[in-house]
Amino acid sequence: MKTLQRTITDVTRRLNNRLGENGVVGWLLPYRGLAIPAKQWDREYDSGAWERLDTPGEVGRYGVIAACCRGMAPGPRILDVGCGEGVLHDYLIPAAQQEYTGLDISATAISRARQQRNSGKFIVADSSEFETNERFDAIVFNECLYYFDDPTSEMARYAAMLNDNGIIVVSAYASPRTHRFWARLQRHFRHDEEIRLQNGAGGRWTIRLYRGARP
Numbered sequence: 001m002k003t004l005q006r007t008i009t010d011v012t013r014r015l016n017n018r019l020g021e022n023g024v025v026g027w028l029l030p031y032r033g034l035a036i037p038a039k040q041w042d043r044e045y046d047s048g049a050w051e052r053l054d055t056p057g058e059v060g061r062y063g064v065i066a067a068c069c070r071g072m073a074p075g076p077r078i079l080d081v082g083c084g085e086g087v088l089h090d091y092l093i094p095a096a097q098q099e100y101t102g103l104d105i106s107a108t109a110i111s112r113a114r115q116q117r118n119s120g121k122f123i124v125a126d127s128s129e130f131e132t133n134e135r136f137d138a139i140v141f142n143e144c145l146y147y148f149d150d151p152t153s154e155m156a157r158y159a160a161m162l163n164d165n166g167i168i169v170v171s172a173y174a175s176p177r178t179h180r181f182w183a184r185l186q187r188h189f190r191h192d193e194e195i196r197l198q199n200g201a202g203g204r205w206t207i208r209l210y211r212g213a214r215p
Helices: 002-019 038-047 056-070 087-092 107-116 151-159 176-186
Strands: 077-081 099-104 121-124 136-142 162-173 193-198 204-211
Touching (some): 038 107, 056 087, 056 136, 056 162, 099 107, 107 121, 151 162, 151 176, 162 176, 176 204
Parallel strands (some): 077 099, 077 136, 099 121, 136 162
Antiparallel strands (some): 162 204, 193 204
8 A cells, every 4th residue: 555655746746846835837937935744755765655755866965065064163953953863963973973863743854854764852843933042054945945835934934943153054956947946046045055966867966155144
């Protein structure tokens, strides 16, 4: 049953990528966030649809994001927004004594992260409502910032959670829709570095590093 659910989910995503908001139609529609309810995320994680994130085709992207975070001071405090099952955690932990916090709206994803990772802190939370008095050296939006209706406001809100000289790392899969997402950010924030990646299957990503999310 899980295999069938996973196949249906993958086919649906491919069709959307080619025809929907991430494809041809994406050039014609105004930008809006991809609001997906927590229960749908839970179903997708239950079906195993996101296990592909922990495969060789994703190593380059996660490796670059981890390298950006490790470039901070020794023992950086890292917040991984929309962490899913915590895959980024595994790329970070061997390198330093950093403090990792991951948050995600899916209780299923967070439950699996806690079971599979024996360090770090994992929180079930809606990213658009998350608040904390903690301060971080690096905040990561790995394929999640474009789920917000107003990504620029959310990025500014999270930037207030940074320590002095902290960084924000944003990764987004290449599509017509995310092209417009980057254009929105570009009007408000100036990035310090940009890296573009392509894996063997043709998947392409843009990763940008912002220092303090400066306007």
